[in-house]
Each structure stands twice: as C-alpha cells, then as structure tokens.
Amino acid sequence: xxxxxxLVALIAGVVAILIAAxxxxxxxxxxxxxERMIEVSGYIEKGAxxxxxVQYKVLAVFVIALALIIMFFIQSPKGSIVNWEQSVAYVIxxxxxxxxxxxxxxxxxKANTRSAQACTKGVKAGFDVAFFGGAFxxxxxxxxxxxxxxxxxxxxQTPLVVLGFSFGASSIALFMKCGGGIxxxxxxxxxxxxxxxxxxxxxxxxxxxxxxADNVGxxxxxxxxxxxxxxxxxxASILAAMILATFLGFVDPNNESTxxxxxxxxCGVGLISSVISIYLIKWKGSEDPxxxxxxxxxxxxxIFAGLAALFAFLMTLGATxxxxxxxxxxxVATLFGLGSGILIGFTSDYFxxxxxxxxxxxxxxxxxxxxxxxxxxxxxxxxxxxxxxxGIVIAMVFSYLLxxxxxxxxxxxxxxxxxxxxxxxxxxGPIVDNARSIAEQGDLGEETxxxxxxxxxxxxxxKAITKGFAIGAANLTVIALLFSYNEDAKQRLxxxxxxxxxxxxxxxxxxxxxxxGVIVPALxxxxxxxxxxxxxxxxxxxxxxxxxxxxxxxKGEEAADFTKTVSIATKGALRELILPSIISIxxxxxxxxxxxxxxxxxFLAASILSGFVFAIFMANAGGSWDNAKKWIEDGNLGGKGxxxxxxSITGDTVGDPFKDTAGPSINTLLVVMSLTATIxxxxxxxxxxxxxxxxxxx
Numbered sequence: 001x002x003x004x005x006x007l008v009a010l011i012a013g014v015v016a017i018l019i020a021a022x023x024x025x026x027x028x029x030x031x032x033x034x035e036r037m038i039e040v041s042g043y044i045e046k047g048a049x050x051x052x053x054v055q056y057k058v059l060a061v062f063v064i065a066l067a068l069i070i071m072f073f074i075q076s077p078k079g080s081i082v083n084w085e086q087s088v089a090y091v092i093x094x095x096x097x098x099x100x101x102x103x104x105x106x107x108x109x110k111a112n113t114r115s116a117q118a119c120t121k122g123v124k125a126g127f128d129v130a131f132f133g134g135a136f137x138x139x140x141x142x143x144x145x146x147x148x149x150x151x152x153x154x155x156x157q158t159p160l161v162v163l164g165f166s167f168g169a170s171s172i173a174l175f176m177k178c179g180g181g182i183x184x185x186x187x188x189x190x191x192x193x194x195x196x197x198x199x200x201x202x203x204x205x206x207x208x209x210x211x212x213a214d215n216v217g218x219x220x221x222x223x224x225x226x227x228x229x230x231x232x233x234x235x236a237s238i239l240a241a242m243i244l245a246t247f248l249g250f251v252d253p254n255n256e257s258t259x260x261x262x263x264x265x266x267c268g269v270g271l272i273s274s275v276i277s278i279y280l281i282k283w284k285g286s287e288d289p290x291x292x293x294x295x296x297x298x299x300x301x302x303i304f305a306g307l308a309a310l311f312a313f314l315m316t317l318g319a320t321x322x323x324x325x326x327x328x329x330x331x332v333a334t335l336f337g338l339g340s341g342i343l344i345g346f347t348s349d350y351f352x353x354x355x356x357x358x359x360x361x362x363x364x365x366x367x368x369x370x371x372x373x374x375x376x377x378x379x380x381x382x383x384x385x386x387x388x389x390x391g392i393v394i395a396m397v398f399s400y401l402l403x404x405x406x407x408x409x410x411x412x413x414x415x416x417x418x419x420x421x422x423x424x425x426x427x428x429g430p431i432v433d434n435a436r437s438i439a440e441q442g443d444l445g446e447e448t449x450x451x452x453x454x455x456x457x458x459x460x461x462x463k464a465i466t467k468g469f470a471i472g473a474a475n476l477t478v479i480a481l482l483f484s485y486n487e488d489a490k491q492r493l494x495x496x497x498x499x500x501x502x503x504x505x506x507x508x509x510x511x512x513x514x515x516x517g518v519i520v521p522a523l524x525x526x527x528x529x530x531x532x533x534x535x536x537x538x539x540x541x542x543x544x545x546x547x548x549x550x551x552x553x554x555k556g557e558e559a560a561d562f563t564k565t566v567s568i569a570t571k572g573a574l575r576e577l578i579l580p581s582i583i584s585i586x587x588x589x590x591x592x593x594x595x596x597x598x599x600x601x602x603f604l605a606a607s608i609l610s611g612f613v614f615a616i617f618m619a620n621a622g623g624s625w626d627n628a629k630k631w632i633e634d635g636n637l638g639g640k641g642x643x644x645x646x647x648s649i650t651g652d653t654v655g656d657p658f659k660d661t662a663g664p665s666i667n668t669l670l671v672v673m674s675l676t677a678t679i680x681x682x683x684x685x686x687x688x689x690x691x692x693x694x695x696x697x698x
Contacts, residue, residue: 005264006150006154008268009264012146012269013143013144013147013268013271015143020139023136028107032117033113033114033117033438037441040441041438043562044109044219047212048219051183051220051573052102052224054574056098058175059094062175063094063168066171070086070087070167070679071086071087074683075682075683077161078158078161085156085161085164086160086161088164089163089164091168093166094171094172097173099144100140100145104227108134108430111129111132111435112215116434116444117444119451119452123288128282131282131293131428132282134423134428134431139278141420142267142271145169145234146267148165148235149235152165159239159260162242163239163679165239166236166675169235170671173231176224177226178577179220179225180220180224180225181657181662182531183217184218185217185656186536186568186569187213189656191208191211191213191539193540193653194540195207202640207554208543209562212562212565212566213562213566215434218430218434222426222430228668230422230423230473232668233473233671234267236477236481237412237415239484240480240484241263243484243487244484245259247487247488262315263410265311266334270417272307273303273304273417273418277296281295293425293428296421296425300421308334312328326403329403330407333414335414336395337413337476340392340472341391341414341415343387344391344472346465347384347388348616351380354457358383358384363629363632363648366632377624377651377654380620381617381624384620385617385620388472392475396408396411405480408480409483412473412476416477425465428459430459433456435456457630467619470667471666474615475611475670478608478670482605485600485601485678485681486501489601503598503602505602509598509602509691512602513599513601513602513603517606519610520583520673521614524666525614525618535572538572546561584669585676588676589680594688595691597684604673604674611666615666616663619659619663619664620659621655622655622657625648632648
C-alpha cells in the first residue's frame with residue numbers, strides 16, 4: 001500500500017512542469033521593449049547559449065566516460081554482471097540536471113528585457129514578470145528531479161540505483177556551478193576594476209565592454225548554476241534518507257518500504273506547497289518586492305507543515321503502532337530541518353542587507369581605506385558562521401533525539417522540501433539584475449531605472465538568503481550522506497567477513513583521512529579564486545585596450561566590442577573549471593584506495609566541517625561587501641566617485657569570487673565527494689578495505 005504514495009511525488013512533478021510551461025508562456029507574451037532593449041537582450045541570450053552549448057559538449061564526453069566506468073567497474077546493486085542500472089540512472093540524472101539548467105537559463109534571458117519594459121508601468125508589473133520567470137526555474141528544477149527519482153525507483157525498486165541518478169545530478173552541478181561562477185565573476189570584477197574604479201562609469205553603463213559579459217554571467221552562474229546546485233542537493237537529500245531506510249531496515253509488517261517512500265512523498269507535498277505559495281504571491285501583490293519574496297517563503301513553510309501532516313496521517317492508516325510513531329517522529333524532524341534552513345537563510349539576510357548594522361559598519365569602515373574595509377568584511381563573514389552553525393546543530397540535536405540518524409536525514413529533506421519557492425526567489429535575482437542593466441542601456445529614463453534598482457536590491461537580498469539556505473541544506477544533506485556511507489560500509493565489510501568500520505581519531509588511517517578532508521575545501525576555494533583572478537586580469541587588459549585604442553567608446557559615439565569580452569569569459573571559465581572538477585572526484589577515490597574505507601569516512605566528515613565554515617564565511621562576507629558598496633552608491637557617505645566609494649569597490653571586488661564562485665561551489669563539492677565515496681564503495685571494500693598504504697601497517 002505505502003509504495004503507491006510515490007505517485008504523489010510523480011504527479012506533483014508532472015503538474016509542476018506543466019505549470020512552469022504556463023509561466024513561461026505568460027512571460028514570453030509580454031512586451032520585450034524597444035529596439036535597443038531587444039538588441040541588448042539578444043547579445044545576452046546569444047552569449048549565454050554559446051557558453052552553455054560549449055560547456056554541455058565538454059560535459060557529454062565526461063558523462064559518457066564516467067557512465068562506462070560505473071557500468072564495468074562498479075558492482076551492480078541488482079546482482080547483474082554489468083552494472084547497467086546505475087550507469088543508466090547516472091546518465092538520466094545528468095541529462096535532467098542539464099535540462100533544468102538550460103530551461104531556466106532560456107526563460108531567464110527572455111524575461112529580463114520584458115521585466116525592464118514592465119518596470120515602465122510600476123514596481124508590481126516589473127516584479128510579476130521577473131517572478132514568473134524565476135518561478136519557471138523553480139518548478140522546472142524540482143519537477144524534473146521528482147519525476148526522475150520516482151521513475152528510477154519505480155523501475156528498479158532500490159535506492160542504490162537512485163544513487164546513480166543523484167551522482168549524475170551532482171557531477172553536472174559541479175561543472176555548472178564552477179564554470180558559471182568563474183564566468184560571471186570574471187566579467188563582474190573586470191567591469192568594476194576598470195569601468196567603475198578607473199573611469200567612474202555608472203553601473204551597467206553601455207560604454208563598458210564587460211557589461212554584456214556581466215549580464216551573461218548572471219544567467220549562466222546565478223540561474224543555470226544555482227539551479228543545478230539546488231537540484232543536486234535536493235536529489236541527494238532524498239537519496240540519503242532512502243538509503244538509510246534501506247540499511248536500517250525500516251519496513252512495515254507487510255514488507256512495504258514505507259520509509260523509503262516517505263522522503264519522496266514529503267518532497268511531493270513540498271512542491272505542491274511551493275506552487276500554492278507562488279500563486280498566493282501573485283494574488284496578494286505588493287509594491288515591496290522583498291516583502292513579497294519573504295511572504296512566499298513563510299507561506300510555503302506553513303502550507304507544507306499542514307499538507308505534510310495530512311499525508312503523514314494517510315500513511316499511518318493500516319500501519320502498526322511502532323510504524324505510526326516513527327512516521328510522526330520523522331514528520332516533526334522535517335519541520336526542524338525546514339525551520340533550521342529558514343534560520344540560516346535569514347542569518348545571511350541580516351549579515352548582507354544594506355539596511356542592517358553589519359553592512360553599515362562595513363561601509364563606514366571604507367572611510368579608513370581599502371585595507372580596513374577588507375578586514376571588516378572578513379570579520380563579519382566569520383561571525384556569520386556562528387548562528388548558521390547553531391541552526392544546523394539545533395536541527396541535528398532535536399532530530400536525533402526524535403529518531404536517530406534517520407531523522408537527521410529527514411531533517412535535510414525538510415530543509416529542501418520547499419526548494420521550488422527558494423529557487424524561484426533566487427532566479428528572480430539575476431533576472432532583475434539584467435532588467436536593471438537593460439533599462440539603462442535602453443534609455444527608459446531615471447524613474448524606470450529607479451524602479452529596476454529597487455527590484456534589484458530585493459533580488460540581491462533574495463540571492464543572499466538562497467545562498468545561505470543552499471549552504472545549510474547541502475551541509476545537512478552531506479551529513480545524512482555520511483551516515484548512509486557509514487551504514488553501507490559496515491554492511492559490506494560484514495558481508496566480506498572483515499572488521500566493521502571504526503572512525504576513531506586515534507586510528508592513524510582515520511587521522512590521515514581527516515587531515516586531507518580539512519584541506520580540500522580550502523584548496524578548492526583557492527583554485528576557483530585564482531581562476532577568477534587570472535581570467536579577470538585578461539578581461540581588465542581587454543577593457544583598457546578598447547578604451548585606449550578607441551576613445552569614441554567612452555564618448556558614446558561607437559559601441560564597445562562585447563563579443564571579445566564574452567569570448568574571454570567563456571574560454572577562461574571552461575579552461576579553469578577542469579582542475580577543481582577533477583579534484584572533487586579524484587581525491588576521494590585516492591583516499592579510499594590508499595588509506596581505506598575508514599579513512600574515507602573521516603575525509604568526508606572533516607571536509608563537511610571545514611567546507612561549512614568556508615562556504616558560509618565567503619558567501620556572507622561577499623554579500624556584505626557588495627551591499628556596502630551599493631549603500632554608498634545610493635548617496636550615503638559622500639556617494640559615488642569618492643575615495644570612500646573606491647575603497648568599497650575594492651571590498652566588492654574581493655567579495656565577488658567569494659560569494660558567487662568559491663563559496664556556493666563548496667556545496668556541490670561536498671555532495672559530489674560524498675556520492676563518489678558511496679558509489680565507489682563496492683570497489684574500495686573489495687580491493688582495499690584498509691587501504692593500499694595503511695594495510696601493511698596493521
């Protein structure tokens with residue numbers, strides 16, 4: 001009986017895709033604006049499509065190669081000689097992730113100019129177009145994820161095959177997030193360092209050769225990249241709970257997998273809640289975009305709590321007393337997880353909003369010069385880690401007290417249950433960012449630009465909240481994956497007649513694994529920041545070259561060469577993402593083979609803890625620097641063109657790769673490493689359970 005509840009997730013996914021298509025139709029019917037606006041939007045669309053197409057060609061080779069490795073080198077969970085089940089699921093997960101990113105990016109580049117034109121009618125009109133564009137992304141991401149997981153599970157009847165689907169989603173998300181992050185910050189840093197700091201050009205000035213590349217970056221980084229990132233965490237959170245239910249033996253007396261299906265049911269309910277909240281935002285309306293976005297998050301949370309309780313009750317019908325109690329315990333755990341996610345998101349909101357004390361203090365520190373503004377932002381970024389960590393701890397403590405490690409996995413599911421709403425809010429941000437740029441380049445007038453600025457400010461806050469939410473969700477998810485890895489390892493070692501896994505730090509193999517795990521997020525972050533630095537240096541040289549060789553560009557008499565800067569960002573991003581992506585898979589494989597199963601478990605645990613600190617710190621520090629600069633540009637502390645303003649630009653330049661490249665990419669790094677360890681577990685257990693280096697020492 002209980003397995004039929006999986007249809008809730010499948011039907012919710014199909015309905016979400018249909019509603020997303022309806023939203024896309026609404027957006028595409030809107031007025032795209034004047035000829036200049038259509039031209040600028042066309043440049044952005046062409047650049048985004050070119051980057052995504054080239055990236056997907058590279059990814060196709062990667063996906064095929066890894067699918068073959070999984071097929072012929074990993075033990076099949078169904079007992080067949082060739083592991084075609086996980087290999088096929090891996091390809092499906094990869095395709096779903098790429099498709100979700102592409103669809104969101106396509107509607108995003110269509111919505112930007114339409115939102116700008118709608119701003120001529122007022123805030124609400126502009127907000128509606130941008131929000132429906134973002135809602136398309138949110139529903140497409142979650143809908144495709146639920147459809148994919150449901151179908152794979154219904155066909156193969158084991159979460160271990162769903163593992164392949166999740167691994168595909170994660171590996172693609174890493175490329176998308178790293179590549180998009182490098183691209184967008186290459187253009188943004190270049191535009192700021194030359195256009196703003198050296199030539200005092202306004203934000204999104206059409207004379208700046210990097211303007212179009214910057215707008216393209218918003219789409220490939222903040223829409224396609226962040227969409228793939230949350231798609232990845234969403235699928236992984238469901239998978240972790242399903243695998244734990246399998247290894248812990250949570251089945252009812254009729255041998256129906258109640259708790260394997262339970263995470264999918266709740267995520268289906270969460271998607272329904274997101275759809276309702278999106279419509280309520282449209283129905284309620286508001287002249288305050290930030291208030292509307294926050295209202296949507298709150299209302300989705302309340303609807304989820306009610307609907308999830310209803311479906312939990314339905315799943316208890318006909319069950320025994322122990323099963324009934326366990327269902328309700330884990331329902332409560334999802335609420336703790338969701339509450340924790342909101343706490344982390346709004347912690348990021350507090351530390352990054354331009355009307356809050358931390359950002360004001362960072363702006364004030366700009367009076368003391370460039371170095372002091374860096375120190376101030378750095379310090380507030382570190383402080384912001386504490387409340388976020390408390391949110392994770394609260395969710396873990398109360399969930400564990402309810403029903404052990406499985407409840408912690410369900411808390412991760414709860415945290416991501418309304419991800420449709422979260423992704424909608426996030427995708428709204430880059431759409432209105434582009435809309436503001438197009439409004440300026442399309443000469444829509446100061447009043448329209450002011451309205452677009454107001455929407456953009458709400459978008460920046462929404463993106464900061466989403467980044468905090470995504471980081472918290474990814475960390476709770478990988479903690480759940482760590483538990484599932486541990487249970488999987490114990491079972492496989494037991495089947496081989498070997499001692500069980502022991503993660504005591506007093507063991508040399510565990511200590512070695514932990515040390516390696518601690519440094520990987522730091523190394524990964526450094527590589528991404530250096531990638532932005534190298535690529536931005538080329539962008540800076542190109543912008544200076546154009547200004548110096550053709551003075552008519554600065555006079556507005558001739559257009560800048562946008563294609564050259566787009567090309568620099570594209571080629572550099574694709575080249576630079578290769579090494580970080582290889583590290584995410586190669587290092588856990590090396591640790592597993594060289595030091596053993598226990599060392600790999602310690603590696604994952606240490607990388608989760610250090611990765612959480614780096615991710616929260618960089619995301620919030622970067623957001624604070626950015627909004628401190630914007631607050632000064634609004635006329636505070638002397639406004640634009642002052643030495644204070646120039647110091648704040650330095651802070652924003654440092655913060656750009658922090659908040660949009662390195663920080664958010666750590667989410668995907670942690671999930672990819674966790675899934676790599678789990679999917680290659682049969683190989684580690686069979687060939688070197690104690691490691692090729694450690695084994696002779698035992």
